Amino acid sequence: MTKQPGSQFLGPEQRDRAWDQLKSEQFDVVVIGGGVVGAGVALDAATRGLKVALVEARDFASGTSSRSSKMFHGGLRYLEQLEFGLVREALRERELSLTTLAPHLVRPQQFLCPLTHRGWERPYIAAGMLLYDQLGGAKSVPAQKHLTRAGALRLAPGMKRNSLIGGIRYYDTVVDDARHTMSVARTAAFYGAVVRTSTQVVGFLREADRVSGVRVQDSETGNTTEIRSNVVINATGVWTDEIQALSHQRGRFRVRASKGVHIVVPRDRIVSEAAIILRTASSVLFVIPWGTHWIIGTTDTDWNLDLAHPAATKADIDYILDTVNDVLVTPLTHDDIDGVYAGLRPLLAGESDETSKLSREHAVARVAPGLVAIAGGKYTTYRVMAEDAVDLAAEDIPARVSPSITGKVPLIGAEGYFALVNQTLHLGEIYGLHPYRVKHLLDRYGSLIDEVVELAKTQPELLQPLTDAPSYLQMEVVYAATAEGALHLEDILARRTRISIEYAHRGTRCAEQVARLVAPILGWDEADIEREISTYNARVDAEVRSQTQPDDQSADELRVAAPESRSHILEPVPLTTTS
Template sequence: MTNERRPNERLGELGPVQRAAAWDRLGKNHFDVVVIGAGVVGAGIALDAATRGLEVALVEARDLASGTSSRSSKMFHGGLRYLEQLEFGLVREALHERELSLTTLAPHLVKPLRFLYPLTHRGWERPYVASGLVLYDTMGGAKSVPGQHHVTRSGALRLAPGLRRDALVGGVTYYDTVVDDARHTMTVVRTAAQYGAVIRTSTQVVGFLREADRVVGVKVRDSEDGRTTEVRGHVVINATGVWTDEIQALSRQRGRFHVRASKGVHIVVPRDRIASDTALILRTPTSVLFVIPWGTSHWIVGTTDTDWNLDLAHPAATKADIDYLLDRVNEVLVTPLTHDDIHGVYAGLRPLLAGENDDTSKLSREHAVARIAPGLVAIAGGKYTTYRVMAYDAVDTAARDIPQRVPPTITEKVPLLGADGYFALLNQTPHLAEEYGIHPYRVEHLLNRYGALITDVLDLSAGKPELLQPITEAPSYLRAEAVYAATAEGALHLDDILARRTRISIEYSHRGVACAEEVARLVAPVLGWEEAEIRREIDTYTARVDAEIRSQTQPDDISADALRVAAPEPRPEILEPVRLES
């Protein structure tokens, strides 16, 4: 093993220096595996392959987790509702993965969360729900968290006094987990980089390289400046989620499956608008509705599940979507939510394996992996929680095209960056607070975002104590966090920082606009922005937020999508799929 491939904490950094070096390596090296797509599945594939000792490149047209993997329900869950669909294997697998991440792989990012399931029917419903939760607990749902617990109506209302008394007859509590999906995906990517994977965002695949009937690499284009280069490898893995069919068409190979996009919309409201000490899971006529605590100051309410056939990069939430969520949650609340209560809205697309049934809520959450052609593998479907399983299935399939012996997966034993030492540092919270002169609650907040990498963030304040001050209009975050996003976490644009490295875009009613200039000027020295670039970043971000807010007043997908698509792109050289080279 060369020194370049030896695990090293500096290799996990994704900053301007690493980005420049990555472009050179993409054009010069021959890789065992080239991964397209930096959502959680592509990130997991890069980590799995790198830890098997393979040479890996990961390219992404936009940002880490810029699609589905930053717009989920923020749960790392077993999929309780899939028991009703008799998908026992999926639930058992997901619960195993949940337990693994909660205890070993990412305890700094994946956190236990208690849910209340309000019962609305007397007699049959309690034993029905209890039997499902017995299965859930037995399959692994209660391994390191409490199992189900039954409460009366009065007991349920003590847990969630914000619920209407006539909205339930009793309740059952159980545990699942919550995660910041974008930060988790980014951390998987950085862990892959730590083990030698070459990572490059804003790097769009615009063509495939072939020798006879074999795919031998891809042609990529820099989404920032338009440069192109060729990346060669033994096997290319298409892990692009809802873009699977588009990339498949670009390869000129017939796919083994198709992917349909299902839109899920969530709203974010202040914590004081719903009085509850527990998360809620509510039945709806077609699916379920989650009310999930987000940080210490918000709730996330979602989700919808509707077919989407428009722009894949910018799914738009409509007024109808938001009204649906408000109507459903208000059916059980003492004090109804209104549009004025909403601080943030986001829409994401689930990549579902297409089937005979037009009801997207019933399409399979299982994943599929196939060798499309010699040197080309595709993977799609699945759910966020089982990303690691999807990853090793993809690499196992790709091994057929790699000349040397490929060892079995070991990611079950590879903690993500920041996991090692996390629990010890939690116990040292008062000492860290005293050392850096910040409040202990701030230390705990940082530990649950960076884990053991917390000192890398705080040490940026050496000689710059102002970086330990909160961002003026987003005081949940330190200025150092914005700088660290650019120096180590691969952020290239304001949108990357405000929407994914932090969650300012959904946690504050100004949606990041009020702090855009402050953040832009903090990262400008790192990213080499002159005054013109600073203004462009601010103007672009502001225009995108404006388009998003206006789209949320539209009555239907087509009109909402038109507003989102018209907004300027942060990445000036990004190409739409119809313009890709073939």
């Protein structure tokens, strides 16, 4: 990969330059939405040689793509729904990311599937897992292994003896979804896409009967401009219908939001060497290792309230605790919870009233000349979704469009990762860091580790950890503002790091330290610093209080009352298009 200095750095200077480009240049493709699918579309189009703009109203992965179960999974449970094609596709994508595209972000993880019924269950699940392995589930990770009850309890001593009669061990993968999405967007920028967050689409441009671009508003300043393009791709997930209404075009499908809630508890609360998958009456519950924590979830319920800030309720949390406590020797309580997060899955609306039964397959449609929409799917298959969207959008691009090549394009940080892992001790000596710190950095930045550590050459104090979030070094938050497009405390504490779910204080105790570290980069004065801290603390307070409410309506009312860090963000409303 030939380096073009600054091409992958999403900082304040790039942001200003991008605004000028958006208003002055003609694009082949404008992508709306900075989740994993939108970022993937931008990368796919840019690596085909197209001129691409990506705009996001808030932050990369600020919606669904930062609030998943943190799995880049092969879709084992979709075998029961006979969606063999979806499982094969997901396993192929998992293998690509695990070995080539993002090995620094996507990592293998062993899982225990407890068995609870004698006779039929073991051969039934074993047959499914054999098919899973043959479809690609055991290509670069071990195949399934059958365990007796004693063997399963050796793997997961924290489980009750009477909660299982045996088990099956298999492998899947885990990912920091927010960092992965941001890395996809930065890779798109490296290959020439003009990428800009806090840039909200507020209208569509028209020429005769075709869409010819979008009108956008800067979510920070309120400034507006128009972006001209041959085709617009709506990749906004749960906001698909709202953006569709803004275009005044009849949609080809509808998207339904399903709320998924997860809790985060300290690692020492559950004794297990493996992640655990628990079957429930309607779906499954995952118990997944996450650094010094476990992530436990998810729920699967319909959501018809605020799309930007889905709220977890006490009922959601109680459901997760009750379900996992059925199998744990030492029950978890509300006091054990360090973090809670809620996200919305964009499901294609179908005939079933149960969101857990709606298809995870995606749909792509040419809604009108110059306008393509893509929705549904699942995180693992983002690259396939992006390819399908650009293939369809090619109908509106005058020049010949090359085939997709993203299966051969590693994300930034991927190249050289495996070699650097083997050099961890040596790197520790060079950087003056403990090897476990080097491994932490490699698993977040891969071969970009030099760029991060470079910040400490003139400010060696940046090698020190954050006082109240010692898992992270000070240079990591500086790098988030310098190169990763972070504009607010929320971006850094909730997505560039995961401090907001990994510490019981949810980031409030380190908010001031982080704000003062990034203030010189983002141009904040004392009033800006105080406003950022106040806004972030209000967000955390609203979320914590909403999690004590009995139902969605009351939780939503508390959560939406918190102020937005992006002061000029608008609710999606139909506006008059220009011609």
